[in-house]
Amino acid sequence: MKQNKLLRAVRLSAIAAATATVSLAATISHAADIPNKTLVYCSEGSPAGFDPAQYTTSTDFTANTFTVYNRLVEFERGSTKVEPGLAESWDVSPDGKTYTFHLRHGVKFQTTEFFKPTREFNADDVIFTFERMLDPNQPFRKAYPVSFPYFTDMGLDKLITKIEKVDPYTVRFTLKNVNAPFIQNMAMEYASILSAEYADQLLKEGKAADINQKPVGTGPFIFKSYTKDATIRFEGNPDYWKPGVVKIKHLIFAITPDAGVRVQKLKRDECQVMSYPKPQDIAPLKADSNLDMPSQAGFNLGYLAYNVSHKPLDNVQVREALDMAINKKAIVESVYQGAGQAAHAPMPPTQWSYDGNLKLPSYDPDKAKALLAKAGFPNGFEITLWAMPVQRPYNPNAKLMSEMIQSDWAKIGVKAKIVTYEWGEYIKRAHAGEDDTMLIGWTGDNGDPDNWLGTLLGCEAINGNNFSKWCYKPFDDLIQKGRTTTGQDARTKLYTQAEQIFAQQLPFSPIANSTVYQPISKKVVDMRIDPLGYARFDGVSVK
CATH class of the missing domain: 3.40.190.10 (Periplasmic binding protein-like II)
Incomplete structure (x- = not known):
């Protein structure tokens, strides 16, 4: 019954929005x-x-x-609310596993110096966009093999079992399981719709990689x-x-x-x-x-990731000691200068399901040193500490932050070598797991808790945005269950349990949530x- 109510609500809201957008579309005559x-x-x-x-x-x-691009559904400007995009409406089946998108008519791909479209946007473009990410043998993907970190981090490569072209303006997605954040996820950047006609042109010219340098969208x-x-x-x-x-x-x-x-x-x-x-x-x-x-309160988190695939960071006592040795209050005062607050969870307070009662370690250098000795490192150890080369709302000065952490760790015998690279190289090498510890952060993508806990800490995200390389089954089981559970209250209970496991295991140290200007x-x-x-x-x- 809940599913049927949900279905009707989605249909009615989407159709109401579609009525407005279709009437607008009808005015596009020149x-x-x-x-x-x-x-x-x-x-x-x-x-x-x-x-x-x-x-x-x-x-x-x-x-x-x-x-350059649009998606089937989009976030309203300045909001996390989803509105129709290239799909003017959509239906959800009673079992929650089938999504049927009704595509907008009359949408044109851009005419550029390198591409002149001969047709309007249709279902073929949606099929191409998603099949490229789903199918390793898709011809364009074979000609230009790249990874799709968001798509795989969120487990969409396993979740989506079938994409069908029902007719030129209708596309049906079939899911393996119910996925509560699916529509929110479909509004995200990775789901930007590409031109299948342009892709065919690039394939014929032997220039598939140009899709990354000469973009065409709607x-x-x-x-x-x-x-x-x-x-x-x-x-x-x-x-x-x-x-x-x-x-x-x-x-x-x-x-x-x-x-x-x-x-x-x-x-x-x-x-x-x-x-x-x-x-x-x-x-x-x-x-x-x-x-x-x-300005407004930032939907973000700056944190220090511990690469648990490197010893001794696989030891939770070592991670706890390193966290306990960091004077976060001093960092917030010096680095954020009044434009931030100390973080106490793996997501910001503005995200629903945030647990404000987590018990993270308090700053205590003496206790941290004793904990290191208990873990077998009475004289500390050497480690790399990566510092971002760019400024972000979640970390306005990674260089200063890394120097303060380096100084804090030195007091417990841990010698940290600060490392940095150009931003693209920094992310690429971090994905490959070259760092021991690294400063990084996150601004929410879609307003759903899964975008924090799943994307940053889920097992499926280990080669993507899970820079801690942390896969912990009790935690991951809760994340997976959260995706297949409907209702905010029920999902909040699962995510609260997951946050408590995070606090016990500390795969990363939350540092601050900032104000955005x-x-x-x-x-x-x-x-x-x-x-x-x-x-x-x-x-x-x-x-």
Whole structure:
């Protein structure tokens, strides 16, 4: 009965939204006139590429997912609420295992210098996008073999048993089990819809890898050019299926790794939006009469991962000692400077199912030293401590944080060598498990607890975002059960138990949850802070 109520609710909400969007779509009879405005975004780093399914960082997703592409379902701008996207509605079967997506008509793929579409978006594009991730023998995947970390981290490669083209505008997904966060997961970046026609063209030309450098989608902005470590240029999509949403003719990413330089560019109006201000720059930015500084509690977590596949980090007493030796209060004061709070769980307080009563170790260097001796290391040991080369809301200064942790650990006899790499290399090597310990963090992707506990700590995520390489069956069983259980209260009980196991095992040390600030020029209209950690420019205009 609950399933039938759920089915009706999903149908009614999706159909109501679809009615509005279909009536809007009917007005798309000719290319829209886009205001001849330019917006420059001072971004913090170069994207590794433009194929969203391959990546896991906000630097990549800001540059590809929310500019070039759309998904079947999407997050409302500035929210974790799901709305219809390239699917105008969807149905869920009474047993919760079959999802039927009804696709939007009249959606055009972008025309670029390297691709001229001959047809509109249809079911073939959805089938291609997902079969590529599901089937190792899919021809395009064989021609361009890459990994799909989100897709596999969330176990979707095992969950989705079949994708069928019912007709040119209907696609059916069959799941092995009920999956409570499935629709939320389908709104995520990896699920961005690619053009099957473009993929065929690249295959014939022997240039399959170009899908990662010359992207084509149905999104609000058309990719024009990319110069690594310098600029990315986009143009507003005149054929975008959402009328009136594209309000910028020219969108330019000015890649500016130094936060201080980003601030100066913003003040000189060389850019109108900037990413990730340093905590010490927040007050001066607020004081500038030409700028606005909206802020909100961050849906994020900065943490220190212990690679449990390396000895002695496989020993829970060692992990507990290392955690106990870190003066987190001092780190929050020095690194976050009032723009953060100490973290006490493997997810932020703003996530439903957060357990505010977890008992994590308290700062106690003497007890930490005694615990190390009990674990067989009275004289400590040597270890590597990786520090991120980029600034993130969840960690505004990894260099300083690593130096403070290094100093704290030295007091208990642990000698930490600080290591860093360029961001893309840092993530790649961490996925390969080269680090002993590493500073990293997470901003929630979809508003579901599974996106924290499953994605960061699940057994399926060991070669992806589970940088701790920690697979613990009692914990993982709860995560798997959480995915197949419906109802927020029932799922919360499971996730609370999982958080308690986390606190006992400590595969990583939670450090802080931060406040997110978005400095913008007062010329910019309707720029929203995205709780999922990206900058989005659909709907944004410039005075």
